[in-house]
Amino acid sequence: MPERATSSEKTREALIRAGLRLFGEKGFDGTSTREIAAAAGTNIASIAYHFRGKEGLQLACAEFITTAMGGVAYHAMGNLAGNPELSSREEARALLVKGVEMIVQFIAGRPEAAEIVQFVLRELMHPSPALDHIYSGLFEPVHVRLCQLWAAATGEPADSDEVKLTVFSLIGQVVYFRIAEAAIMRRMGWSETGSDQTRDIARTVIANLNAILDARMRSAR
Amino acid sequence: MPERATSSEKTREALIRAGLRLFGEKGFDGTSTREIAAAAGTNIASIAYHFRGKEGLQLACAEFITTAMGGVAYHAMGNLAGNPELSSREEARALLVKGVEMIVQFIAGRPEAAEIVQFVLRELMHPSPALDHIYSGLFEPVHVRLCQLWAAATGEPADSDEVKLTVFSLIGQVVYFRIAEAAIMRRMGWSETGSDQTRDIARTVIANLNAILDARMRSAR
DNA sequence: GTCTATAAACAGATAGAC
DNA sequence: GTCTATCTGTTTATAGAC
16 A cells, blocks of 8 residues: 555556546446546556456445545444444434434535535436445445434334334435425525535424434424 | 327337436437337337437436426426415415425435436536436426425525525425435345335425424524 | 348457557 | 557438339
8 A cells, every 4th residue: 555646556546536427427338438537637548457347336336435535434324334332312312413413414414425415316216236335335334323323312213114214304305405406596585505405404304304313203202 | 299109200209208218317329229129129220210329319408307397296286387376375385395295205215217317417417408408397397396396485585595495495305315215225125126215205396395394484583 | 122242331349559 | 558540330311212
């Protein structure tokens, strides 16, 4: 692991970043290797050299996403793999709210996230071998962790269908604001999706989360 | 408007149905005109003849969607354009719940809806001229109607940002179950998305809707 | 209106010079 | 490792026979 990036590594990373952006924007089939090479400031042959071809680059992009997002998810929700121990329901609920808030900030707020979210969504809609990496490296661990937090906050079993589906519905809300951004901006009369808009979205999603949690707590009595 | 479909009209419709399915499944760029013609049981040249080319077919698919979905939406939520008059909050709430339930049944439940939903989502993610038809013919009127129902049920103003964003979040929940179907099935251990699964999804979404409505009613006091 | 044949452009992959 | 030139197959669009 050299500290200074070699020329080879720079080209490799530039190709991944270009692939991520273009695959996310226009899809795998909609993007030509010529475009990717041009965006990365290199030549077409380097894609075959570094990744064995266009599909190899797609896979490398998926690996990049799981690595990069793992760090974000860790910050948002604590250890993904272990320690489901939480001292109190209140603490778990606070962590859940904070986690969802950070997910909104990332998915709906950060412009760089658009390409990542779109890349993942395209994989979900039209699975390729790259989806396996994303599922086991990102999708499942994040979902499991959110279910743990939900269970700790409500007392419901973390592996019940009810909890799992509710957590999916939470994620779905957030993701939709990024997918349908074009239409939502038009309907809301927004000219951009800046920090004001992200705040409004976060407020809506958190209000929903609290409403659903409260309803569950009441019905559990 | 002839009562019996002519040969020309049959070919036209077959091309639209094939285009809808294939564009939805694999995207516009991922689908070749050869595939579409083969799926429609006709030849490549007929696409140019009937629709001026591949893009023209895409536009015709969007028009087909707005027309076909208009009927579904009408059944689910009453007149889209006019009569926002509703006699009581309870009636409005019942109509809202029923409307969302039918949207779930359609979007998440009916297999034929998968291609339509995916077609629309692809347009949202990567807008083409076809998005304009879908936005003004389907997306906006449905959203406006849901906001009217929400306003009538809660007393909140139908054109407030809060109501509009909350309605978006409701739609997002439902849509996500269709987008992420592959990953959700894996996480839930489902081998298919049949009526049992659709019922569970509907139950989750309706429970969320009721929780959010209840929270709003309480805070309004 | 339908269909075959073909044109013109473009795709991804690769050989070989440097 | 990088890059140019090129190979091979596929794409959309279209001309013209029927």
